[in-house]
Each structure stands twice: as structure tokens, then as C-alpha cells.
Amino acid sequence: MRDFIDKEKRSTIMETSKIERLRDMKKNEEKQQETAKEKMSRKKLLCVIGIPVGILVVIYLVLALFFQSHFAFRTTINNVGVSASSTSGVEKKITKQASRYEMKLVEREDKTESINGTDIDMEPVFDKQVKELLKKQNGFAWPYYLISPQKYEAETMISFDEEKLKDVLDNLSCMDESKWTDSENAQIKDYTKDGYEVQPEVYGTKIDKDAFTEKIKEALDKMQPEFDLSGEGCYEDPKVKEEDDVFQDALDTLNKYTRMKITYQAEGKDDVVLDGETISTWLSVDDDFNVSVDDEALSAYVKAMAKNYNTAYGNRTLDTSYGQTVTIYGGNYGCWVDNAAEKEMILEDLKAGKDVTREPVYSQTANSHGENDYGNTYVEINLTAQHLFLYVNGEKKMESEFVSGNAARGFDTPAGIYGITYKEQDAMLVGENYETPVSYWMPFNGNIGLHDAIWRDSFGADIYKKSGSHGCINMPYLKAKELYGEIAKGTPVICYYLDGTESEQTIGQPDAEKAQAVVDSIAKIGTVTKDSKKKIERARQLYNDASAEQREYVTNYEVLTAAEEAYQSLKK
Numbered sequence: 060m061r062d063f064i065d066k067e068k069r070s071t072i073m074e075t076s077k078i079e080r081l082r083d084m085k086k087n088e089e090k091q092q093e094t095a096k097e098k099m100s101r102k103k104l105l106c107v108i109g110i111p112v113g114i115l116v117v118i119y120l121v122l123a124l125f126f127q128s129h130f131a132f133r134t135t136i137n138n139v140g141v142s143a144s145s146t147s148g149v150e151k152k153i154t155k156q157a158s159r160y161e162m163k164l165v166e167r168e169d170k171t172e173s174i175n176g177t178d179i180d181m182e183p184v185f186d187k188q189v190k191e192l193l194k195k196q197n198g199f200a201w202p203y204y205l206i207s208p209q210k211y212e213a214e215t216m217i218s219f220d221e222e223k224l225k226d227v228l229d230n231l232s233c234m235d236e237s238k239w240t241d242s243e244n245a246q247i248k249d250y251t252k253d254g255y256e257v258q259p260e261v262y263g264t265k266i267d268k269d270a271f272t273e274k275i276k277e278a279l280d281k282m283q284p285e286f287d288l289s290g291e292g293c294y295e296d297p298k299v300k301e302e303d304d305v306f307q308d309a310l311d312t313l314n315k316y317t318r319m320k321i322t323y324q325a326e327g328k329d330d331v332v333l334d335g336e337t338i339s340t341w342l343s344v345d346d347d348f349n350v351s352v353d354d355e356a357l358s359a360y361v362k363a364m365a366k367n368y369n370t371a372y373g374n375r376t377l378d379t380s381y382g383q384t385v386t387i388y389g390g391n392y393g394c395w396v397d398n399a400a401e402k403e404m405i406l407e408d409l410k411a412g413k414d415v416t417r418e419p420v421y422s423q424t425a426n427s428h429g430e431n432d433y434g435n436t437y438v439e440i441n442l443t444a445q446h447l448f449l450y451v452n453g454e455k456k457m458e459s460e461f462v463s464g465n466a467a468r469g470f471d472t473p474a475g476i477y478g479i480t481y482k483e484q485d486a487m488l489v490g491e492n493y494e495t496p497v498s499y500w501m502p503f504n505g506n507i508g509l510h511d512a513i514w515r516d517s518f519g520a521d522i523y524k525k526s527g528s529h530g531c532i533n534m535p536y537l538k539a540k541e542l543y544g545e546i547a548k549g550t551p552v553i554c555y556y557l558d559g560t561e562s563e564q565t566i567g568q569p570d571a572e573k574a575q576a577v578v579d580s581i582a583k584i585g586t587v588t589k590d591s592k593k594k595i596e597r598a599r600q601l602y603n604d605a606s607a608e609q610r611e612y613v614t615n616y617e618v619l620t621a622a623e624e625a626y627q628s629l630k631k
Contacts, residue, residue, distance in 0.1 A: 153183045239265040321415045380441075388475065443555075482499075
């Protein structure tokens with residue numbers, strides 16, 4: 060039974076193998092058939108493609124050969140079409156073209172005229188030029204010429220009678236000078252609130268004869284069918300046109316300058332506005348279209364404007380400490396516009412082209428811009444009473460007698476309002492016949508100033524009339540020291556004479572106060588260095604000038620002697 064089953068299995072396996080072999084054979088046959096079909100299709104495709112390609116190649120080669128002796132498609136010589144023409148054919152075409160040639164002249168004002176070749180005996184001239192042009196052509200590149208037309212220009216292919224040409228040109232309507240109109244440059248006209256008006260350029264009909272004649276000859280040589288006189292530059296055109304950069308730059312500059320405004324503001328003053336109406340009167344444009352500002356006009360404006368703000372050297376009133384109001388004449392205190400600096404600032408503002416609100420540029424200013432611009436902080440000096448007051452923010456801070464300029468010798472201290480020029484400690488006052496050290500120097504009118512005077516025993520009353528200064532305000536040492544500490548550069552000093560306020564009051568300057576100047580000077584020496592020489596010498600001079608009584612109040616004399624010894628040691 061088992062053998063039977065095994066035989067059955069083997070039979071089945073053999074049958075299956077036979078079927079698979081038959082199936083494989085069938086597949087191989089189908090593959091062979093498909094391969095044969097593909098080969099056949101390829102052959103057919105090659106035939107289909109090859110035949111046209113072959114034809115194209117033949118056509119390409121035939122035309123390449125043809126264009127060895129003929130001009131390629133889309134070729135012109137001197138505006139004559141010569142496609143597929145031989146050299147002899149080209150010459151025939153040019154000859155034919157010359158025999159019936161007419162050039163159209165396109166002129167301004169929509170006018171046209173013409174020049175006929177027959178009127179100037181035009182005829183072709185061939186001197187191997189056509190053959191030379193053909194040599195430049197690559198016949199095998201004829202497909203390229205289909206998309207890139209060749210335009211040749213040859214010289215001396217045309218001849219004409221120049222005398223006849225001259226006659227023809229002279230008789231043209233466009234050459235009639237009586238009919239010419241001049242060109243005009245673009246112009247920048249009047250200023251308006253909306254900007255400057257512009258007059259565009261005007262194109263006239265005046266012809267540049269020499270240029271016209273030369274251009275015509277060139278066009279005839281090329282057998283140009285049309286000649287545009289404007290395009291060829293035969294007219295005497297405007298030199299400056301509205302669209303030119305130089306013109307637009309000038310116009311932009313003018314408009315920028317006049318569209319901005321400067322508003323001057325100052326306390327107690329109405330605003331002053333500088334705008335285009337005024338600025339435009341200063342501006343000019345030269346032949347090269349450079350914009351310039353009239354310096355004289357600008358200076359005149361600044362000078363006039365400054366009068367509204369200048370207060371120096373003017374008159375003011377003062378409610379004095381004596382209950383009377385006085386008018387103060389002159390003096391350099393007050394606001395003063397720096398005209399030169401203000402001019403430069405205006406020019407800078409113009410170049411910036413933006414609205415500005417500011418004060419004028421001052422060379423000096425005052426406490427305020429009001430009528431009495433000295434404000435409420437000032438030194439009041441009554442030269443008649445020989446008495447001064449210091450007011451700070453309206454409050455009386457101190458007062459003192461003084462001695463002013465010697466009236467008998469013509470050194471009267473002048474009235475007026477001035478400002479403290481600067482402050483200096485330990486100054487040396489030098490004059491024609493004197494050299495005097497002072498501890499506190501406060502000049503306000505040139506070489507006239509406030510300072511201490513330790514050489515004086517008393518101040519006030521009428522001392523000044525016979526024993527006054529050279530014009531300075533001499534003060535007691537401690538009063539000068541106090542004043543020095545309270546005032547600053549620019550503080551107004553108001554000097555006046557007031558009849559009826561004469562005073563017999565004097566104050567003394569005791570030895571102890573005079574000695575204080577020596578004490579302070581010694582104290583200022585500080586740590587001794589190689590730079591301490593002047594301080595030591597000054598302290599020594601003050602001490603030596605002091606009386607024996609005054610020296611008794613000098614409590615730090617040992618500091619001076621020690622400083623002198625220390626300095627000598629440093630020198631070694």
C-alpha cells in the first residue's frame with residue numbers, strides 16, 4: 060500500500076514538472092515574438108526619423124553651399140535688401156535702388172521735404188566691396204542669420220555731385236533763414252507760494268548748416284530712406300532742458316530753500332517768521348544753474364532782524380534802592396545778535412530744508428528779553444552816593460561803600476549797564492604808572508572792575524573826587540570777598556549818577572581786615588610743589604606791604620616761612 064502511494068506521488072510530481080516545462084516554453088516563445096516585434100518597430104522608427112533628418116541635412120548642406128556665393132536670408136547692405144543674392148545680383152539691386160532713390164526729410168512743425176537721387180546725379184560705385192562683405196559671411200551659419208538679421212554698411216558705394224547737392228540743400232524750405240525760429244533754454248521763473256514757475260525749453264527751427272550737410276552726405280552714402288533732422292541733431296537745440304539733472308537740481312534747491320521757514324522766538328517778543336517770500340528775494344541762479352544766496356541781502360535782513368533782539372548799548376530804566384527811577388544810558392550789557400554767526404546758521408537751516416523754531420545766534424545774552432533785561436539779579440552802583448547793592452532774585456543780599464574813579468584827574472567811572480566779564484582771584488592789576496595785586500578781581504567795563512583795596516583805610520562819601528581810583532570800584536577786602544562769592548560771569552552791573560543822593564557816610568577798613576588778605580593768601584599756598592612759586596611770592600609781597608600793626612593779625616606767618624623753605628629745598 061505504501062509503495063502504491065509513493066508511486067502515485069511520483070506520478071503527480073512528474074506531471075507537475077511537465078506542465079511547468081510546457082509553460083516555460085510558451086513564455087520563451089512569447090518573449091521571442093515580442094523581441095522580434097520590438098526590433099521591427101525600431102527599424103520602422105529609424106526609417107521614419109532617418110528619412111526627414113536626412114532630407115534636412117541635405118537641405119542644410121545645399122543651402123550652406125549656396126550661401127558660399129550668395130548673401131544669407133534677412134541681409135541688407137546700405138538699407139537695400141540683398142537676401143539670397145549673388146554679388147552681381149546685389150550690384151543690380153543697388154543700381155536699381157539708386158536710379159529711383161528718394162530721401163524723405165522729416166522736419167519740425169510736422170513738415171517734410173525730399174531729396175531725389177536724380178537731382179544730385181546719384182549712381183552706384185562698386186569697388187569689390189560687395190565681394191568683401193560676402194567673404195565675411197559664414198555660409199554654414201545660415202540658420203543663425205534667420206534669427207539674427209545682418210545689416211552691412213559699406214562706404215563709397217554711392218557717388219553724387221556735391222555741387223548739385225549744395226544747390227538742392229540751399230533751396231530746401233528748412234534752410235530758409237527767414238523762417239527760422241530760435242530755440243530757448245528752460246527757465247526758472249517767478250517764485251510762488253506753490254513753488255517756482257518753470258518755463259519749459261522751446262525747440263526752434265534754426266539749423267546747424269555744417270552739421271546738416273555732413274549728416275545728409277552720410278545718409279546718402281547709406282541710401283537712407285528717411286532722415287529725421289531732430290534725431291540726427293541738425294537743429295540748434297536748447298542747451299538746457301527741463302528734464303536735465305542740472306536744471307532739476309537747481310529747481311529742487313530753490314524749492315527746498317523757500318518751502319522751509321525759520322521762526323524766531325524770544326521771551327517778551329512777538330515771533331518773527333522768515334519764510335519763502337523773503338528768502339526768494341535773496342536767491343539767484345547763474346548760467347551754470349548754481350544756486351547762490353545774495354550775501355548783501357542776507358546781511359541786510361539779519362541786521363534788521365537783530366534790531367528786534369539787540370538790547371546792549373541801549374537805554375533802560377531802574378527803580379533804584381533810593382526810591383527813584385533813573386534812566387541808564389549805554390553800556391555793553393544785554394542781548395546782542397552775532398550777525399556773522401546768524402548768517403551762517405540761516406544758510407545751514409536753508410540747506411537742511413526743514414522748519415526751525417529758535418532764537419537768533421547771540422554773541423552775548425542778558426538775564427531776560429524784557430524791556431529791562433537785567434532781570435532781578437544785579438549789582439547796583441550809585442556813583443553819586445558811592446554805595447552799591449547786590450540783589451539776588453530780587454532780594455538785597457549785601458551792600459557796601461566804595462571808592463570809584465578819581466574825578467579830579469578825569470578818571471570818572473562811566474555810567475551804564477555792563478556785565479561781569481570774568482572773575483579772577485589773586486590778579487595783578489597793571490596800569491600806566493602802577494602794578495597792584497588784588498585778591499578778588501571782577502572786571503565789567505574793559506579794564507574797569509570791582510576789586511578789594513587793602514591799601515585804603517576808608518570808603519564812601521566824596522573820597523573819589525580827589526583820591527579816587529583809575530576808574531575801578533575799590534571795595535573793602537571782606538566786602539569784595541563776599542561779592543565775589545555771590546556773583547557770576549555775566550551778572551549785570553548797573554552804574555549811575557543820581558543827584559540828591561550825595562552821602563557823607565564812610566566805612567573804615569581796620570588793620571585786622573587788611574591782615575585777613577595776607578592770611579587768606581598764605582592759606583592758599585597749600586601743599587608746596589615746584590608750581591607754588593607765584594603763590595608764595597604773592598603772600599610774601601602782601602605780608603611785606605602790611606604795616607606792623609597789620610602783621611600782628613597774621614596768624615599763619617609760620618606757614619609762609621615753612622612754604623618758602625620747602626620750595627627752596629625742592630629747587631635743590
